[in-house]
Amino acid sequence: MAEKPICMSTQVPDDEDTQKEDNIRGLTMLGHFGFDCLPHQLVNKSVQQGFFFNILCVGETGIGKSTLIDTLFNTNLKDKKSSHFYSNVGLKIQTHELQESNVQLKLTVVKTVGYGDQINKESSYHPIVDYIDAQFESYLQEEWKIKRSFADYHDSRVHVCLYFISPTGHSLKPLDLLTMKNIDTKVNIIPLIAKADTISKSDLQKFKCKIMSELVSNGIQIYQFPTDDEADANVNYSMNGLLPFAIVGSTDEVKVGKRMVRGRQYPWGVLQVENENHCDFVKLRDMLLYTNMEDLKEQTHTQHYERYRCCKLQKMGFVDVGPDNQPVSFQEIYEAKRQEFFDQCQREEEELKQKFMQRVKEKETAFKESEKELQDKFEHLKRVQQEETMKLEEERRQLEEEIIDFYKMKAASETLHTLVCTNIKKDKDRKK
Numbered sequence: 001m002a003e004k005p006i007c008m009s010t011q012v013p014d015d016e017d018t019q020k021e022d023n024i025r026g027l028t029m030l031g032h033f034g035f036d037c038l039p040h041q042l043v044n045k046s047v048q049q050g051f052f053f054n055i056l057c058v059g060e061t062g063i064g065k066s067t068l069i070d071t072l073f074n075t076n077l078k079d080k081k082s083s084h085f086y087s088n089v090g091l092k093i094q095t096h097e098l099q100e101s102n103v104q105l106k107l108t109v110v111k112t113v114g115y116g117d118q119i120n121k122e123s124s125y126h127p128i129v130d131y132i133d134a135q136f137e138s139y140l141q142e143e144w145k146i147k148r149s150f151a152d153y154h155d156s157r158v159h160v161c162l163y164f165i166s167p168t169g170h171s172l173k174p175l176d177l178l179t180m181k182n183i184d185t186k187v188n189i190i191p192l193i194a195k196a197d198t199i200s201k202s203d204l205q206k207f208k209c210k211i212m213s214e215l216v217s218n219g220i221q222i223y224q225f226p227t228d229d230e231a232d233a234n235v236n237y238s239m240n241g242l243l244p245f246a247i248v249g250s251t252d253e254v255k256v257g258k259r260m261v262r263g264r265q266y267p268w269g270v271l272q273v274e275n276e277n278h279c280d281f282v283k284l285r286d287m288l289l290y291t292n293m294e295d296l297k298e299q300t301h302t303q304h305y306e307r308y309r310c311c312k313l314q315k316m317g318f319v320d321v322g323p324d325n326q327p328v329s330f331q332e333i334y335e336a337k338r339q340e341f342f343d344q345c346q347r348e349e350e351e352l353k354q355k356f357m358q359r360v361k362e363k364e365t366a367f368k369e370s371e372k373e374l375q376d377k378f379e380h381l382k383r384v385q386q387e388e389t390m391k392l393e394e395e396r397r398q399l400e401e402e403i404i405d406f407y408k409m410k411a412a413s414e415t416l417h418t419l420v421c422t423n424i425k426k427d428k429d430r431k432k
């Protein structure tokens with residue numbers, strides 16, 4: 001039974017109604033309709049579908065990333081110890097299906113590999129930025145598909161980046177500032193002081209203040225737990241004041257009194273991971289998993305992904321309003337772009353044609369010139385050859401004349417010789 005009047009907007013409100021909310025007509029319900037169970041439908045559906053959460057852990061090798069993830073989810077994800085000798089920063093992506101009572105969680109953990117191990121660290125943040133953008137791009141492509149299948153789609157957009165800060169007690173390293181500066185508009189950053197058991201309580205407090213002032217002075221935006229929801233406003237507000245969380249990770253069970261607790265055993269005592277006086281691990285777990293997981297996902301979608309999508313569309317030339325401040329439709333821009341592209345293609349085609357014609361003309365002229373040169377050369381050679389032939393003809397004629405003369409002379413000399421011989425013989429015969 002409904003006890004107090006409920007505002008039911010069963011009619012389309014007229015103008016006056018929309019202007020003055022008090023005018024919305026309240027109806028007294030006469031019976032129980034059951035729509036107070038509507039939230040259960042959502043809960044059941046969500047439980048059936050299962051939940052997913054994507055964490056990015058950024059921090060130097062050996063800073064405690066794998067240990068913290070195991071401590072957070074009470075798992076042993078069997079991560080091998082990383083080497084310090086990678087020449088570039090890489091990312092290791094692992095997806096795990098976890099179950100607690102009847103709730104399933106698909107957890108994707110992306111950890112940096114080799115982060116902070118190079119001498120030149122200027123481009124160490126590139127693989128991280130590229131990975132975050134690639135997940136946005138993949139989601140955007142899915143949105144743009146004609147046949148979308150978000151039911152089967154694995155949304156890998158990063159919901160939170162746990163940034164592990166070295167427990168130096170001094171200040172952030174240039175690499176920390178550079179990386180956070182480049183990812184703070186793309187992902188929800190929660191800064192953590194890693195291995196906080198290696199730093200004293202008073203130093204820790206000073207270190208936290210120093211880190212926060214450095215983040216502010218460098219204009220780095222970290223994730224703020226939301227304070228607009230009354231239910232969590234107080235706790236979230238106080239948690240914002242405790243950032244960066246001082247974290248200790250361990251999956252080892254240590255005996256404290258009669259209880260077994262997760263902690264780290266030292267010669268002087270036990271550090272209990274889940275003791276809020278010892279470190280902020282429980283606060284982080286509560287904030288991350290119990291209180292703000294949905295907000296982290298929402299911020300990822302509404303802030304970071306939205307920013308990526310806007311930039312992408314703007315880069316492609318899409319706008320919401322034209323120069324005259326009038327709304328422009330997607331189709332209008334698409335058609336204008338298409339026309340622009342078509343015109344450009346035509347312009348380029350025309351340019352190519354002109355260039356081609358020019359080249360053809362140049363080649364033609366060159367061919368004509370070389371043809372003329374060849375022709376001249378041919379004519380010249382022909383003339384030379386004709387002259388040579390005439391010369392040879394003349395020589396041949398002279399030689400033939402000389403041969404005729406020679407034969408004439410030969411015949412005359414033979415005649416003379418015969419005559420002389422005859423006379424000599426006659427003389428001899430006479431003398432006898």
Ligand SMILES: Nc1nc2c(ncn2[C@@H]2O[C@H](COP(=O)(O)OP(=O)(O)O)[C@@H](O)[C@H]2O)c(=O)[nH]1
Pocket residue numbers: 059060061062063064065066067068081082194195196197198247248249250
């Ligand atoms: N003192 C201390 N040691 C830790 C902590 N977390 C992890 N370790 C140790 O640091 C070493 C490297 O941890 P690991 O999680 O493999 O680092 P990762 O390379 O960042 O994944 C291991 O020997 C851990 O036992 C911590 O909170 N405090």
Ligand SMILES: [Mg+2]
Pocket residue numbers: 065066067079080081082111
């Ligand atoms: Mg590791």
